[in-house]
Amino acid sequence: MCIYYINREDLTYESAEHILMAGIGGMKTLPKEYVSTQFNNDISKIEQEFLRESLISLPRQFLGPGKRGSLNPKYQSRSKVHLLRDSTDSEFSLGYMQKGTPYLIPQFKLNLNNGEIKIIINNNKPDKSNAILDNFHRNLQNPETLQIKRIIDNRLPENIIFFGIQDGIEEHFD
Template identity: 45%
Template sequence: MSCIYYGNQEGLTYNKREHVFPASLGCKTMLPKGWVSDQANELFSPMEEILTRRSLISTERALFGPGKRGSLAPQKAAQSDVCVGVDEKGDRVLSYMALGTPYNISHFCRGAKQYRICLAVKDMPDAASKFISILNQFGEQTKYVTLTSKDISPDEVLVGYHKGKYYIAFHPSKKDCYHIEKEIKVFLSYSDAVLNAKNMREEQTHVKMGFQLQETPETSRMCAKILLNATVYLYGKEFAERPEFDEVRAWILHGNHSEKFCRLPSAVEEAEVLHKIVPEKSHWCQFGMIQNQFVGVLCLYGFWQWVVPLAYFDEPPIHEPNAFICDWENQKDYKLLDYILEYQGLSAKV
């Protein structure tokens, strides 16, 4: 066995299989076992999270799906990262988005003169007691996420909990003014009075959310990895292991050669032929030769596009373009010819 990324490096294991596109984006097609090592999979996992939860496409995923491991079930819907939002009453809240709907997490806000508590609707009817119990579990060594937002008043600090993570949010100018453990301890000392007060909110309100999205080298490396996965699937393992791909491999694994491969996304061209015939929100990538360069084009959600020159050849090794299409809404994947045949209604006759 050899890994298309790490080659014959010692100590590699092959217990898992690799999806062509990430499963979190809805792809069902997997590469044969033994083509991508477990060690490569472990490297890719945090980069995949950056792509699907913090890059520009994370908004599309939170709006449309798919959810966990590509599931279309509402209970497994993809969620955005928690961020600071402003509700219809003008209060700052901690929220996330799932399938286009904002949800508040359980949190409290300490202002200049009072506390305000907001409880997650999904945790009802015991949201208050659950929240207090979770806060009591916070200790000196507990990890947490820090958020800053100019929407928060300099006199306010928000502390919340969602899916195993604690959060503290404040105005950027107050970076060294708040400590989450102290805030939680003080809140708990007043918790009985706060929970019985009128400033406790249990209903879900409309929220304007301010996502902090960014494109990073890790996003671009993940896109190149998807393109190399699709290359090996469409053209074979022997082709993808050719030394002409060594530089893009080094980019994917180590971040080398960024001047050649680091790419920002752009909106897909409306005149793009493949874009016109594939399902509206599908993912796809296509390949072809431009003179002696083997070039891959990756499109996610039918909108964001990356164009990456994957390898340079002295003699063009292929002459026909090819593509891989992930129709995640219908849970189907295609090679280009298979999709064209189905698109034209000819698949049953072949």
């Protein structure tokens, strides 16, 4: 019997619930028959928002743990895509933070006042510039597969629009 959904009868028990969220390092779980799969699925949406949107997301971006509590670099936590500001020239770009390091995503910056377009490619991978541009172009040719996210930030002038594409960067879009 599920300790949370006490009055429901249509429950299954396929996974164990972490006592403390895996995203903050919890490794111990309750026995499978204590928490239903349905509750686990429902609560995981709330946990994910908490881990990404609350203050707890800041230390996770710098120190970990990563996905499902893992310390493996392959599963490191990263922030959502947001505006980053370069400390050397105060320019904005789209990117995310992972283990305290900012990463830009491929993007173009459009100035609506003068029509200027600036192409920005991740400066951490200069040897892959052509492949990144090819992928960017390929994605633009299939607009029905694009996941759109609007970022509103009062630091950005109204005449500037960013358009960035990178596969697998965020899982959920509004």
